[in-house]
Amino acid sequence: MDFKQLRYFVAVYEEGHVGRAAERLALSQPALSQQIRQLEHNLDVxxxxxxxxxxLPTLAAHTLYNHAVPLLDGLQRAREALGNFKGQAVRTLAIGVLQTVHPSLVPQLLEGVRKAQPHLVVQIYELSGLEIERRLLSGVLDIGIGYLPPRQPGLHGVLLYEDELQVVIPTEHPLRAFKRVSLVQAADLQMLLLGEEFQLRQIWQGQLANLGRRPQVQAELNTMAAILDSLPGTALATVLPGRARVVGDDAGLLWKPLSEPRVPLKVGLVFRDAQRQQASVELLQRVLESRA
Known part of the structure; x- marks a missing residue:
């Protein structure tokens, strides 16, 4: 029994006559009669x-009709719904992105995916590193873009590009004439930083801990954009990835590379199931390869 035979059966049941049913279905009477006989044979009724x-419909026919009509109606609704996709398979890719890499990657990612796979719907979530890893492990996200290596067991990483921490200061800051700022100098600066839940903050605290120091935190904000907007006109400094300068290249701010030592950052794709996400990882590598 298939949907075609059910449709033929419903027409015969409702018309009560093979000729009228055949005309309704644009089918020959012998062909329709053969299909009904085949259905009876398959159902053994x-x-x-x-x-x-x-x-005249039998009791079995009444029973079959009551089940067949909802099935055929459901099939028609399914066809109409799928018809909206015009034959294209719509797929989504959920990506969690650190806000400190967001400005330089997301526009290129969206445009690259649009050109490579125009029917792929990309869902971008700006999250902390910890939240990205949690959602990857729970299956809510497909891929994350963050700092490597991943901190949670069971996650894999593929390098996209390397960056490094820089000190960002207002133009009137006492260190404005310095070409570089040492880690020891930066440890003494009064800072406006992201909160402790952010991975960049944790990286910075880890670097200072190697010196037996803690950051001199005067204020915290929860977005990189808010920090960059707030720094001009203060005596505070912050630390951010060098590539974040794409959104913070303001005349009121100076970006100073860190030295003695440098603080390298590795930015990459993070994912849980290497086999399942292989195609998506390769796609994102291709569209973001110019960032390397």
């Missing part, structure tokens, strides 16, 4: 009794 050139 008699569906109609022949009387005076009319077909």
């Amino acid at each position: 008699s569906l109609f009794e022949r009387s005076n050139k009319r077909l």
Whole structure:
């Protein structure tokens, strides 16, 4: 039994006559009769009794009709819904991105994916590194873009590009004439930083801990954009990835590379299931390869 035979059966049941049903279906009478006989054979029941050139439905036919109509209606609704996609398979890719790499990657990612796979719907979530890894492990996200290596067991990483921490200061800051700022100098600066839940903050604290120091935190904000907007006109400094300068290249701010030592950052794709996400990882590598 298939949907075609069910449709033929419903037409015969409702018309009560093979000729009228065949005309309704644009089918020959012999072909329709053969399909009904085949359906009866498959179900091992008699569906109609022949009387005076009319077909009288049996009890089995009444039962089948009550089940067949909702099935055919559901099939039609499914076809109409799928017709909205015009034959294209719509797929989504959920990506969690650190806000400190967001400005330089997301526009290129969206445009690259649009050109490579125009029917792929990309969902971008700006999250902390810890939240990205949590959602990857729970299956809510497909891929993350963050700092490597991943901190949670069971996650894999593929390098996209390397960056490094820089000190960002207002133009009137006492260190404005310095070409570089040492880690020891930066440890003494009064800072406006991201909160402790952010991976960049944790990286910075880890570097200072190697010196036996803690950051001199005067204020915290929860977005990189807010920090960059707030720094001019203060005596505070912050630390951010060098590539974040794409959104913070303001005349009121100076970006100073860190030295003695440098603080390298590795930015990459993070994912849980290497085999399942292989195609998506390769796609994102291709569209973001110019960032290397």
